[in-house]
Amino acid sequence: MRHFLSTADWTRPELQGLLDRAAAFKTGTVSRALEGKSIALLFFNPSLRTRTSFDIGANKMGGHAIVLDAKGATWPLEFADGAVMDGTAEEHVREAARVLSSYVDLIAIRCFPEFKDWPSEREDPMISAFAKHSTVPVINMETIVHPCQELAMMLALQERIGAVQDKTFLLTWVPHPKPLNTAVANSALLMAAKFGMNVRLLVPDERYRLDERYMGAAERFTAEGGGSVTMTTDVEAAYTGADAVYAKSWGALPFYGHWDDEAPFRAKGRDFMITPEKMALTNNATVSHCLPMRRNVKIADAVVDSPAFLGIEEAANRLPVQQAVMEALASQGGVK
Amino acid sequence: MRHFLSTADWTRPELQGLLDRAAAFKTGTVSRALEGKSIALLFFNPSLRTRTSFDIGANKMGGHAIVLDAKGATWPLEFADGAVMDGTAEEHVREAARVLSSYVDLIAIRCFPEFKDWPSEREDPMISAFAKHSTVPVINMETIVHPCQELAMMLALQERIGAVQDKTFLLTWVPHPKPLNTAVANSALLMAAKFGMNVRLLVPDERYRLDERYMGAAERFTAEGGGSVTMTTDVEAAYTGADAVYAKSWGALPFYGHWDDEAPFRAKGRDFMITPEKMALTNNATVSHCLPMRRNVKIADAVVDSPAFLGIEEAANRLPVQQAVMEALASQGGVK
Amino acid sequence: MRHFLSTADWTRPELQGLLDRAAAFKTGTVSRALEGKSIALLFFNPSLRTRTSFDIGANKMGGHAIVLDAKGATWPLEFADGAVMDGTAEEHVREAARVLSSYVDLIAIRCFPEFKDWPSEREDPMISAFAKHSTVPVINMETIVHPCQELAMMLALQERIGAVQDKTFLLTWVPHPKPLNTAVANSALLMAAKFGMNVRLLVPDERYRLDERYMGAAERFTAEGGGSVTMTTDVEAAYTGADAVYAKSWGALPFYGHWDDEAPFRAKGRDFMITPEKMALTNNATVSHCLPMRRNVKIADAVVDSPAFLGIEEAANRLPVQQAVMEALASQGGVK
Known part of the structure; x- marks a missing residue:
C-alpha cells in the first residue's frame, strides 16, 4: 500500500x-x-x-x-x-x-x-x-x-511555460516578521530538481541552507535527470536570466529552537522582497508563492498584480x- | 454578477x-x-x-x-x-x-x-x-x-398576518447586559420600510437612533412605496395599536468605541423588556426576535411562550x- | 417519539x-x-x-x-x-x-x-x-x-466470545492522572448487567462505588435476567476466572467538586494498571477500554498489543x- x-x-x-x-x-x-x-x-x-x-x-x-x-x-x-x-x-x-x-x-x-x-x-x-x-x-x-503544493506549482509552471527541463528556477528567501517552516522551500527544491531544472537557491546567508536530506536529494535528482543545484547570496546574479521565480521565507536551521539568535542573519535579507526592479533582471520570469502571502513584505504589489504572478493559478491547481x-x-x- | x-x-x-x-x-x-x-x-x-x-x-x-x-x-x-x-x-x-x-x-x-x-x-x-x-x-x-434574517422575518409576518402594507411595525430596543451590533435592527428597519409598513422605532434615548444610511433609506422606501418611519421614546404610544413587534438590543452609535459612557443612557431602557402588559396595548400583535434571545431580559417568558411569538417560525424560515x-x-x- | x-x-x-x-x-x-x-x-x-x-x-x-x-x-x-x-x-x-x-x-x-x-x-x-x-x-x-459505546462494547464481546449470559465481566478502575467522568463505567455496568453477565466491579476503595442509579439498575437487570453484581477491592479475586476485562478510570463521587481530597484514595489504586500478570489470572479473558486510552498508565503495552485486546474492534463497532x-x-x- x-x-x-x-x-x-x-x-x-x-x-x-x-x-x-x-x-x-x-x-x-x-x-x-x-x-x-x-x-x-x-x-x-x-x-x-x-x-x-x-x-x-x-x-x-x-x-x-x-x-x-x-x-x-x-x-x-x-x-x-x-x-x-x-x-x-x-x-x-x-x-x-x-x-x-x-x-x-x-x-x-x-x-x-x-x-x-x-x-x-x-x-x-x-x-x-x-x-x-x-x-x-x-x-x-x-x-x-508540502508535496501537494509542489504538484500545484509544477502544473502551473507547465501550463505557463511548457516543458521545464533545463529552465532556470530561482528559489528565493524573502522577508517575514518571524521564522517559518522550511516545508514549502524543501518541496519547491525537490520538485524543480526532480523535473530537471537549474535550481538557484538565493539566501541572505549560508546559514539558510536547507536540510541536507533535501539538498542531497535535489543533487541526486539533477545528476540523474539533468539540471543543477546551486546556492548563492548574490541577488543580482540569482535573478539574472531566471525563467521562474519562487518565493518563500523560512527560519535558518542552525538557530532552530533558539530563534532570537537568528535576528542578525535575517536582517541581511531585509531587501530580499521581490520587486519590479529584480524581476526586470529575469528572462521574463513567472513568479509565485504558496498562499497565504504577505503583500509588500515578501512580494511587492506591482509584481503580485502583474501578469507574471502565478500564485492564484497555483492555488487553484x-x-x-x-x-x-x-x-x-x-x-x-x-x-x- | x-x-x-x-x-x-x-x-x-x-x-x-x-x-x-x-x-x-x-x-x-x-x-x-x-x-x-x-x-x-x-x-x-x-x-x-x-x-x-x-x-x-x-x-x-x-x-x-x-x-x-x-x-x-x-x-x-x-x-x-x-x-x-x-x-x-x-x-x-x-x-x-x-x-x-x-x-x-x-x-x-x-x-x-x-x-x-x-x-x-x-x-x-x-x-x-x-x-x-x-x-x-x-x-x-x-x-x-443581516439580510437573510430580514427575509425570514418578512416571510413569517406574511404567513401570520398576510399583506403587511400599511400595518404598524414596532421595532423596539430591549435590554441586554452589553452593547450589541446594530445589524438586525438596521435590517428590520429596512425590510419593514421596503414593504410599506408604518415603522415605529422605540428607543430609550434619541442617541439610539440607527445610522443615517438606514434611517434615510427607510424614509425613501416609505416615500416611494407607502408606510412611514417615526422614532419615539414613549413606550405606551409606541405599543398602542401595533400589529407586529420586533425586539432587538443594540449599542448607541455616539458611544461607539467608548462604550462605558453609554451606561446612563442604556439604564433609561431598563424597563423596555417586552411583557404581557405592553403586549396588551397592541392590536393583538405578533412578537419576534432573531435568535439567540435572552429570556426574561429582552422578552418575558409569558410572551415568548404565547401564541403571539413568531421567533421559532422566523428562525425556521x-x-x-x-x-x-x-x-x-x-x-x-x-x-x- | x-x-x-x-x-x-x-x-x-x-x-x-x-x-x-x-x-x-x-x-x-x-x-x-x-x-x-x-x-x-x-x-x-x-x-x-x-x-x-x-x-x-x-x-x-x-x-x-x-x-x-x-x-x-x-x-x-x-x-x-x-x-x-x-x-x-x-x-x-x-x-x-x-x-x-x-x-x-x-x-x-x-x-x-x-x-x-x-x-x-x-x-x-x-x-x-x-x-x-x-x-x-x-x-x-x-x-x-455513553450508550453508543455500550453497544459497541457488547457487539465486540459477542463477536469474540459469543453468548455472554452468565459470563464473568470484570469492570476494573485503572489509574489516570486526574478524576474522569463516570459515564463509560456507568454504561459498561448497565450493559453487562442487562445482558445477564456476572459483573465484578473492582475499585481501589469503596468510595469509588458508582452512583446508586446505575448500581441499582444493574442489580434489577440481573435479578430479572440472570447474572449478578458485586463490588470488591481484591485485585486477585477480581481477575481470577474473568471472561472479559473492561478498564476505566473515574473520579470517586464523594469527592465531587473538591477533588483534591480524593488523592489518597486514588493512590490506593496506583497498581491497578492492567498487566500480563493480572491477565494470567483470568479465563483467557478479552480486555477492552473505550478510546482514548493512555498506554502504560491504564493498560500495559504488552496487553494492548496482545490478541486479547478488543479496543480497536470496539471502536470500529x-x-x-x-x-x-x-x-x-x-x-x-x-x-x-
Whole structure:
C-alpha cells in the first residue's frame, strides 16, 4: 500500500502522470473514484485552501470528507512507541490511526513542526507514525514538506511555460516578521530538481541552507535527470536570466529552537522582497508563492498584480492535483 | 454578477420573488439548483442557525457546503489595498477571494463589526473586499446588516398576518447586559420600510437612533412605496395599536468605541423588556426576535411562550429563504 | 417519539435488535434510512471517533451530518426553566432545540458533566432539556452515560466470545492522572448487567462505588435476567476466572467538586494498571477500554498489543451500532 508523504518517494513519470490527470480534471474529465469512500482530513494547524480543496475534490469524485481539528476538537496524541502516557496526551497514534482506518478510506494530515528541536522534528514523527499504523493510505497536507503544493506549482509552471527541463528556477528567501517552516522551500527544491531544472537557491546567508536530506536529494535528482543545484547570496546574479521565480521565507536551521539568535542573519535579507526592479533582471520570469502571502513584505504589489504572478493559478491547481492524488491512492488494488 | 449583500440593493418585487420561492420550498417544491456546486461559509463569528441552515439548504439543492472558521481554523486576513503586511494578517482578501472563487460557486460571509470605530466599520470593509475581488456571488450572513434574517422575518409576518402594507411595525430596543451590533435592527428597519409598513422605532434615548444610511433609506422606501418611519421614546404610544413587534438590543452609535459612557443612557431602557402588559396595548400583535434571545431580559417568558411569538417560525424560515437566495445567485447566466 | 438517551430505557431484545442490525451492516447490508434526512451533531466536548463515525454512518445511509461545536462556534446555552438570562448564556435550549428540530431530523449531543456538583449534574440537565424541547429524536453521544459505546462494547464481546449470559465481566478502575467522568463505567455496568453477565466491579476503595442509579439498575437487570453484581477491592479475586476485562478510570463521587481530597484514595489504586500478570489470572479473558486510552498508565503495552485486546474492534463497532441507532430512530412512524 502506497502513501503520498513526499514526492521524493515517487518517480518523475509517476508525478507527471498525476499532473496529466490533474490537467484532464481541469478540462472536464470526471472521476468517481471516491464513490462510497471517505477521507479524514486531520489538521494540527490552520488551513483555508487545503481543507477547502480536499473537501471539494473528494466531493467531486463522489467521496465524503471529514474535517478533524486535531487541536481543540479532538484529543492530544502521543506518537512515541513505549511511552508511559502520564502527561497531556490522551491517545496514542497506534489507536487513533487504526480506528480512523476502520472508518475511512484515506487519511490526510497537516502537522507542522514545533520549531523546538530539528533533529527530532526532521523525522516527521506524527505523520510517520500515522503512516506506520494506518491500514489505509496517508496523504501529506504539509509537515516538513508540502508535496501537494509542489504538484500545484509544477502544473502551473507547465501550463505557463511548457516543458521545464533545463529552465532556470530561482528559489528565493524573502522577508517575514518571524521564522517559518522550511516545508514549502524543501518541496519547491525537490520538485524543480526532480523535473530537471537549474535550481538557484538565493539566501541572505549560508546559514539558510536547507536540510541536507533535501539538498542531497535535489543533487541526486539533477545528476540523474539533468539540471543543477546551486546556492548563492548574490541577488543580482540569482535573478539574472531566471525563467521562474519562487518565493518563500523560512527560519535558518542552525538557530532552530533558539530563534532570537537568528535576528542578525535575517536582517541581511531585509531587501530580499521581490520587486519590479529584480524581476526586470529575469528572462521574463513567472513568479509565485504558496498562499497565504504577505503583500509588500515578501512580494511587492506591482509584481503580485502583474501578469507574471502565478500564485492564484497555483492555488487553484491544488484542487485538481489533489483529486489526482486521492484517485491514485484510492484505486490501489486490495486496499482496505 | 449580482451579490446578496443588503436588501437595499434589491427591489421589493425581487424580494417578494425570493419570499414566494421560499414559501414554495416549504410546501414541497424541490430545487436542484446547486447540483455539482459548492458554497463556502466563512465565519468570523459564532453561529448555530446560520451555519446549519445554509449547510442543510445547500445539501437539499444538491450542493455541498464548506464551513470555514475564519478565526482559528484559517489565516488572519487583510482587506486594505496597498497594505504592507508586516502585522498579524497573513493573507490579503485579494488572494483569499480569488482562490476561494476558484474552488466554490458561492461565498457566504459572517463578519461582525469590531465595536471600535464606526466610521470605518460602517463601510463593511471585509465583505466589501470579498465582493470586490471574488469572481463568484457573495452572500451576507450578517455583518452590519443581516439580510437573510430580514427575509425570514418578512416571510413569517406574511404567513401570520398576510399583506403587511400599511400595518404598524414596532421595532423596539430591549435590554441586554452589553452593547450589541446594530445589524438586525438596521435590517428590520429596512425590510419593514421596503414593504410599506408604518415603522415605529422605540428607543430609550434619541442617541439610539440607527445610522443615517438606514434611517434615510427607510424614509425613501416609505416615500416611494407607502408606510412611514417615526422614532419615539414613549413606550405606551409606541405599543398602542401595533400589529407586529420586533425586539432587538443594540449599542448607541455616539458611544461607539467608548462604550462605558453609554451606561446612563442604556439604564433609561431598563424597563423596555417586552411583557404581557405592553403586549396588551397592541392590536393583538405578533412578537419576534432573531435568535439567540435572552429570556426574561429582552422578552418575558409569558410572551415568548404565547401564541403571539413568531421567533421559532422566523428562525425556521432561514432555511427556505436562504435556499431561495442561493438558487437565485447560482442561476445567474454565465457566472463562473 | 423515542430518544436514545440511555440503554436503561431500552429492553434487552430491543438492544439485541440494534446489535443484530449493526452486525448486518458489517457484512454488507445497506440502509438508505437517512436519504434526504440530516442529523445535527452537537459537541460541548472534544471528539475524534464519535464525530467521525456518526458523520460517516449518516453519509452511508444517504443522510447529511452537521457538526456543531457548542463551545466556541455557537452560543452559550441556558437550560433552566424560568431563568433570567442576564449572565453568559445567550440562548435557551427551548429555542435552540426547537429551531434545530426545524432544520434536521435527528439531534445528537455530547455534553460531559462539569465536575462541580454531582446532585445537579446527575440529572443530565442539558441533554434532558434538549430531549424535552426537541421535536425530533435525540441521541446521547456521551453525557453521564455513553450508550453508543455500550453497544459497541457488547457487539465486540459477542463477536469474540459469543453468548455472554452468565459470563464473568470484570469492570476494573485503572489509574489516570486526574478524576474522569463516570459515564463509560456507568454504561459498561448497565450493559453487562442487562445482558445477564456476572459483573465484578473492582475499585481501589469503596468510595469509588458508582452512583446508586446505575448500581441499582444493574442489580434489577440481573435479578430479572440472570447474572449478578458485586463490588470488591481484591485485585486477585477480581481477575481470577474473568471472561472479559473492561478498564476505566473515574473520579470517586464523594469527592465531587473538591477533588483534591480524593488523592489518597486514588493512590490506593496506583497498581491497578492492567498487566500480563493480572491477565494470567483470568479465563483467557478479552480486555477492552473505550478510546482514548493512555498506554502504560491504564493498560500495559504488552496487553494492548496482545490478541486479547478488543479496543480497536470496539471502536470500529461505533460506526455500525450508530447506524443502527440512527436508522431505528429515524424510522419511527410520524416523526417530523
